[in-house]
Amino acid sequence: MRIDVTDLKKSPGESIQVELSSPLPELEFYGERLSFEGPARASLEISNTGKALLVEGKVKGTLGVRCARCLEPFRWPVEATLSEVYYPADSEELVVVEPTQGEYQEWIPFSGDVLDITPEVLKSILLVLPMRFLCKEGCRGLCPRCGQNLNMAPCACPGEDVDPRLMILKDMFKDSNR
Numbered sequence: 001m002r003i004d005v006t007d008l009k010k011s012p013g014e015s016i017q018v019e020l021s022s023p024l025p026e027l028e029f030y031g032e033r034l035s036f037e038g039p040a041r042a043s044l045e046i047s048n049t050g051k052a053l054l055v056e057g058k059v060k061g062t063l064g065v066r067c068a069r070c071l072e073p074f075r076w077p078v079e080a081t082l083s084e085v086y087y088p089a090d091s092e093e094l095v096v097v098e099p100t101q102g103e104y105q106e107w108i109p110f111s112g113d114v115l116d117i118t119p120e121v122l123k124s125i126l127l128v129l130p131m132r133f134l135c136k137e138g139c140r141g142l143c144p145r146c147g148q149n150l151n152m153a154p155c156a157c158p159g160e161d162v163d164p165r166l167m168i169l170k171d172m173f174k175d176s177n178r
């Protein structure tokens with residue numbers, strides 16, 4: 001995701017609204033590679049504070065993921081908030097890095113007339129992802145014996161409805177009756 005800031009760079013105190021739509025590279029997530037389905041869209045305000053460019057707004061996209069229980073692929077919509085500070089690396093002026101409003105904010109150097117916000121967009125999306133993806137709240141997952149997707153239909157495995165804790169009891173009884 002790239003933003004042309006040629007004009008904005010020359011106008012301290014100004015800000016611009018930018019709507020972007022662009023493909024994003026794959027995300028590394030717990031050793032897995034997640035790819036985006038279609039382009040991600042960003043709605044941003046970029047302000048020239050005189051010392052730096054402030055980028056604030058929202059990014060939306062759709063990730064192709066797999067359910068942690070039933071392993072079915074499905075789409076996961078994401079929406080992340082972006083709030084970044086970019087300072088010109090080629091600036092003659094010394095940039096004082098100070099936390100704004102008591103909140104720590106990372107200052108990111110940039111050079112030239114184009115801001116590439118892709119790394120920060122990916123980072124902020126990673127922050128809003130859950131530990132694992134579930135296709136739905138009550139996903140029944142796969143039968144541990146035959147692998148049948150129990151969302152589609154129950155399988156024919158015996159004792160499927162028996163609580164596993166009761167199964168252990170049953171086995172214990174079997175042994176003691178021998």
Ligand SMILES: [Zn+2]
Nearest residue numbers: 067070135139
């Ligand atoms: Zn599922």
Ligand SMILES: [Zn+2]
Nearest residue numbers: 143146155157
């Ligand atoms: Zn089964």
